[in-house]
Amino acid sequence: MEPKLQIRVQRYGWDAAAELYEDGWCDPLAPAQETLLKVAAIKPGERVIEAACGSGLVTKAVASAVGPAGAVLATDLSQNMVDLTARTCAEAGYGWVTTARMSADDLAVEPESFDAAVCALGLMYVPDPGKAALSMARAVRTGGRVVATVWGERRNCGWAEIFPIVDARVVSEVCPLFFASGTPGSLRRDFEQAGLRHVEEHRQRETLEFAHERSLLSAMLQGGPVALAVKRFTPETIKEVEAEFLDSVKDHRAPDGSYRIPGEFVTVIGYR
């Protein structure tokens, strides 16, 4: 897909998903976000830029880690996501968080002005993750670090069929290279090509739990990357998509109707 089109699809797709995002994804993504925070080891007083901050789940943890002596610039492609982060950080009293709408591959900040750049579950959506790695690397000072977490290999993510099921009903694919960064060595190479050193890759397997069919469908269809496409579907098409998707995850359905779906994440750190 042409990069500009992908950016537009993502921007307005996440605008549409923003309000439902946390309901669907807060718990399933928590273990991956915890790894990112552990690996990034943010310290009091540091200046941190976050790319693809979403609703601010990681932003708040980073804000708490840097404390009032530090600073956080939380950025995202979607204005609705940026607004959510600004609101929840203000409500939590994190006056040292500022927000801006920016694409991860084009961070308009002073070079070398941050101690760390972080991105949780965002680089799969950027047309060229290598360009985003470079943009994040440029933002940090010499000795600073860049940390990103992405979904892992497609074969280890039991919910992956949502993409072909939705793509079969739209003109252009929703997220063509979603699992590319999660293949072994891929993000590590992007980091190294961005000039980062001592690059390390951590891979983790998790089970994503969804209490019932409705919460699973809401997370997958309305609260995530395919939200824009789904918004334009007729009620009949939505029913078809739901049925096909549920069939694709039927092996992960527990007798009580909940779902326990395997997922894999990769976290990469590199130093400038």
Ligand SMILES: C[S@@+](CC[C@H](N)C(=O)[O-])C[C@H]1O[C@@H](n2cnc3c(N)ncnc32)[C@H](O)[C@@H]1O
């Ligand atoms: C799965 S959410 C992750 C949000 C947050 N980091 C978290 O861990 O909860 C993906 C986010 O990536 C953002 N996104 C998609 N394409 C982007 C791009 N090119 N630049 C910056 N953010 C982007 C979306 O708007 C969305 O907020």
